[in-house]
Amino acid sequence: MRIQVARGVKRAFDIGFALAGLGVLSPLVLLIWVAVRWRLGAPVLFSQQRTGMNGRPFAVLKFRTMTDRRDRLGDLLPDHQRLTRLGRLLRALSLDEIPQLINVLRGDMSIVGPRPLLRKYDLWYTPHERRRFDVRPGITGLAQIAGRNTVGWSARLSLDVEYVERGSLWLDLKIVLRTVKIVFTREGVVVDSRALMSDLDEERGEALTDELVLDATARRLLRTG
Template identity: 50%
Template sequence: MTTRAYDLFKRLLDIVAAGIALVVLSPVMVIVALLVATRLGRPVLFVQPRPGKNGKIFRLRKFRSMRDIDQARGLVSDAERLTTFGRKLRSTSLDELPSLWNVLRGDMSVVGPRPLLVEYLSKYSPEQARRHEVRPGITGLAQVSGRNALSWEEKFALDVEYVDNRSLALDARLVLATVRAVFVREGISAEGHATMQKFGETNA
């Protein structure tokens, strides 16, 4: 199967998988939404512009896992805003469930490079920017290879490796590896950070 043919087939798989998952997991999503509203307040969804295929901007949806910024209470950095509940939400990947709607819409795929911040677009090298040749994914090669424990350079190299080698067999392997990674809960945070140091930042 050619890459173009697989991309068309993969889109069909994404629609079927996301549609079924949204129906089957709807009770779980309702429970998580109620817990987020109780523990962190409203809105329960975190919505943020992210670049998709070919750099086209879309609105990513996830469950909130952080408190709002509140300088008076000292809640400014990610580490200060991320609660124990939020950490558990992220470690189980339950915060990602609303992104299935992005998959159904065509903004994302189940498997692909993670959608990062819009501000990174101007910072990529030409080779790193190739990660946007495909739809971003809920999970991907970098996520099952270490998540935030990897350096940015390692993650981008894996993203481009996925772009060059994407196939049904690889996607199936990555989905299975993702299930394992969720249970193992490794690489959720980079060393010394609540999540991951921003791309292009250096430690003071």
């Protein structure tokens, strides 16, 4: 019963915060909409499949920050070549995330929670790390205020689980206030996170390959020993 009440209070907080945020930020949203439409054309919003609560997929919304430039073969250029100056500014100030307030109203996301990650990562979580899917993903979270994009994957996912275990409305309020401070001071901001860390599937795939190589080497030594 207490868990249901806590979830109800959190959901009420999410809806109230999202509505207030969209109201207060509406002039800024209009300005960004016009700027993105002028610089990048339509569509203004970008959607991408992410993994949500209980492992269910949903489309996360963001303002577009990259062009659709392609090479001679018709393949999209690397992200860093398609990221525009406007896009860099929006990412640095986290303004590209504003449309996720709509995700909150839809019930896909919460204001605070583990960040929704790419679907391709689903196979690479440990059983303990999968606890991050016990709650709705958030616009901001414990891992983000701990270092934003500079925190390594293992530490980041560990913080996600810690939030699930310790989550409360009071903790949410503290995370929101800390997030506001980080955005305005640009503390720990990395526009292109791949500059500091690889994708989760690449990092753990390489670790698995190394483990298999070491295991094969050990077996050969045992056979010849």
